[in-house]
Amino acid sequence: MIGFGRLSRVVLIGLPFAWLGLFFLFPLLIVLRVSLAHSTIGIPPYTPFLTNSGEGIKIHATLANFVLLARDDLYVRAYLGALGNAALATVLCLVFGYPIAYAITRTPGNWRGLLLFLVMLPFWTSFLIRVYAWIAILKPNGLLNQLLIASGLIATPLPLLNNGFSVELGLVYSYLPFMILPLYGSLSALDERLIEAAADLGARPFRAFLGVTLPLSLPGVAAGSLLVLIPAIGEFVIPDLLGGPDTLMIGKVLWDEFFNNRDWPVASAVAVVLVAALAIPLLLAQRFLERERIA
């Protein structure tokens, strides 16, 4: 007989697993199954996985979609483009986010709450609207160009929109809070006494930062970087709205395959490869964070 304590433990552990199984693993398996099908015209627009043609059940699975992804360098370039843009965005978020997070932890208590609130304030508005707002700011006769022309700095509008710059700006702008918050968490948990001890032992402020603050905030750096890198790689709204004709990111390619070309199997294959490609660094980072926690 299962005792109540044991039962509640099973439920407690089982619930999150059931949730993940139902809403993450199961849909992922559907995507995987679609990625192994051929594209057809019909509803749904892909060939069935199992058929029963009288002489037993047959499985139809093809790796053709994955072969296509490897052969057509559009996809490879789109993956690399997404990775490049996302990696740059991560680095820039780190460069801007670290000083901001550090400054917030150094602010007196009553101001800290306000600053954190300001960091999270953009979330109160729809992501889509905020990205649209950048179009109004960046377009040739937009706010920024008008301001620059009015101030006499430039004579003709700068090409700020629909290029690599605007995509990168959009990524950094959108994902900066996801960098700042874990960094803040990790920096504010840092024992002030450790920095004092470093100073006491003769470390000047910069050496104390390099020797104590920075290494102890690495879990925050790792968490923030993952929170920026992973969604940024799959991002399609920002390249779609702010990107130009030469912006190649895998999220947008996936969107186009799915909605414009209505090629569900290829779109699914793109998604499967993306998930696999993201899962590997994620697992590595997880192990790193785990090790830091033990230490």
Next chain:
Amino acid sequence: MTLLELEGVSKRFGAVVAVDDVSLTIERGTLFALLGPSGCGKTTLLRMIAGFETPERGHILIDGVDVTALPPYARPVNMMFQSYALFPHMDVAGNIAFGLRQERIDRRRITARVTEMLALVQMADYGQRRPHELSGGQRQRVALARALAKMPKLLLLDEPLAALDRKLRAETRLELIGIQERVGTAFLVVTHDQEEALSMASRLAVMNRGCLVQIGTPAEIYEQPNSRFVADFVGEVNLFEGKLTAAFNCLALDVAGLARPIPLPSRTALPQGTTATLALRPEKLRLWHEPPVEFAIPATVASVGYFGGVSIVQLMVGDGRLLKARVASAAARCFTRGMAVWAGWSPDDGVVITR
């Protein structure tokens, strides 16, 4: 020779005066204790010496050099933090070497010094361990080794034993004294534990509400407290408050609620009518079953507390005030609750306090 000199050091946090006009000198090679209740400003004073706080007024001189304006990293002092503040991402050897690495010292000399420090605190085999793999007592040793590694002129110890359990505390206290004598560095220990201060320090200062109340050797502080606060805070004490009168051919204290005035020490030189307090340590009290020839006051045994070798007998006298007497447990056995006894002492064992 004077090592540390504080000249009229004051510090306020908002409206709260944390340290009020403190002047103090500490000699080279001594173990000096700063004793006071929590919140008396002793830690703030220590942090000002380390350089973490800046005094509003006054000067801090180390070896004759004014360090008041120097940042912590430029001062020839090191601190052992109450929480130890060991770097969790470095092993024990890395922690000890941290201070040395800030100087231009070559690697071999750093390694040699780390080994020497590990041996000093009997942690030779623990160099590769991380702080979280150590027990509280081991962490305390590492913190001490790290703070001593740079051979500071003065080592500041903030409640060095507070985080240890009682038995370990007693052992570590002796070790700390041993290490201090071996390295010869002056130690400034901040503590709220009077037993710790009395047993460790060669000199100590008692602090209350930001002010130094009394400075002296442990025996001076204990035997000749200069104020009610010191008498009460350092050790246990019986206090009688009253007015000076003449009786028994000498000065005596007329205490409200007591039938007879209490004789005062013969050295007392205060005018009659002065309000004063007589402080009497519990171990100075003697108990009799019959009225003795000497001065004694009648009392009733209120309780007998057994503390191993000694027992504390609480006595109720006259108006209901309680006195404490410390008696050898063997002798305490013949006193039981409710028993009528006589409590007396030699008048010279008391201390007259006027503030």
